[in-house]
Amino acid sequence: MSPEGTQLLLKAGRELGLDLGPHIPRFVRLYQMLVEANRRMNLTAIRDERGIVLKHFVDSLTCLLYPGFADGAEVVDVGTGAGFPGLPLAIVRPGLRLCLLEATQKKARFVASAIEGLGLDNAEALWGRAEELARGVKRETYHAAVVRAVASLPVVAELALPLVRVGGFVLLQKGPEVEGELGRSKGALEKLGGALEGVLPLSLPVGGEARRLVVLRKRRPTPEEYPRKAGVPAKNPLS
Numbered sequence: 203m204s205p206e207g208t209q210l211l212l213k214a215g216r217e218l219g220l221d222l223g224p225h226i227p228r229f230v231r232l233y234q235m236l237v238e239a240n241r242r243m244n245l246t247a248i249r250d251e252r253g254i255v256l257k258h259f260v261d262s263l264t265c266l267l268y269p270g271f272a273d274g275a276e277v278v279d280v281g282t283g284a285g286f287p288g289l290p291l292a293i294v295r296p297g298l299r300l301c302l303l304e305a306t307q308k309k310a311r312f313v314a315s316a317i318e319g320l321g322l323d324n325a326e327a328l329w330g331r332a333e334e335l336a337r338g339v340k341r342e343t344y345h346a347a348v349v350r351a352v353a354s355l356p357v358v359a360e361l362a363l364p365l366v367r368v369g370g371f372v373l374l375q376k377g378p379e380v381e382g383e384l385g386r387s388k389g390a391l392e393k394l395g396g397a398l399e400g401v402l403p404l405s406l407p408v409g410g411e412a413r414r415l416v417v418l419r420k421r422r423p424t425p426e427e428y429p430r431k432a433g434v435p436a437k438n439p440l441s
């Protein structure tokens with residue numbers, strides 16, 4: 203990463219109230235690993251330095267504007283792709299324990315190698331589908347889930363809420379279009395044992411793009427029939 207990229211990251215971090223100074227070596231290393239991996243495979247669509255800094259690193263860190271992440275919490279990142287938002291969260295918050303879940307094997311392999319390369323002992327990569335994990339060993343295991351750019355709200359709710367313990371939360375990183383999805387998701391949330399806790403509007407540092415953090419609270423155990431089999435939530439969203 204160039205000196206300009208580093209300065210941009212520091213400035214954006216300050217706008218979020220974060221001192222990223224101590225974490226710069228890891229972000230530089232992650233940047234290098236992403237650029238190198240993108241030469242070999244189609245890992246991420248955003249490939250320019252400014253885009254990686256603002257749209258991947260900083261956008262991921264906006265999750266921390268929600269004050270609910272307590273040290274010691276186990277957090278699952280559902281559909282982490284190349285590691286977002288999970289890797290930046292693991293870097294900046296060593297007290298959290300991140301599980302980065304991804305259905306595509308080559309992406310999960312990249313995330314595992316990034317965790318090793320960055321020396322993160324508070325993160326693990328998991329290759330699998332959320333539906334299968336939530337119907338098995340990881341059901342109602344996590345204190346929280348984070349989800350960015352995976353699917354519409356009812357679909358993501360069915361993937362993430364069953365993985366979270368009663369009392370925990372799901373944080374969805376969304377754009378302003380989520381306002382339209384909210385009205386159509388009440389039935390799905392009710393079926394899954396969840397409820398909308400709130401929507402936090404924010405602007406991405408530096409560029410000012412509009413974002414929304416949507417918080418779902420897990421109120422009751424999710425009925426056994428959810429999530430439905432792998433692929434069904436996306437094909438036939440709950441209503």
Ligand SMILES: C[S@@+](CC[C@H](N)C(=O)[O-])C[C@H]1O[C@@H](n2cnc3c(N)ncnc32)[C@H](O)[C@@H]1O
Nearest residue numbers: 281282283286304305306330331332350351352
């Ligand atoms: C558009 S990418 C976004 C990746 C990352 N969250 C980000 O914002 O950069 C969506 C990812 O979710 C993964 N995914 C979709 N459905 C999934 C499921 N049911 N279980 C696990 N991963 C899933 C896909 O393989 C894909 O890598």
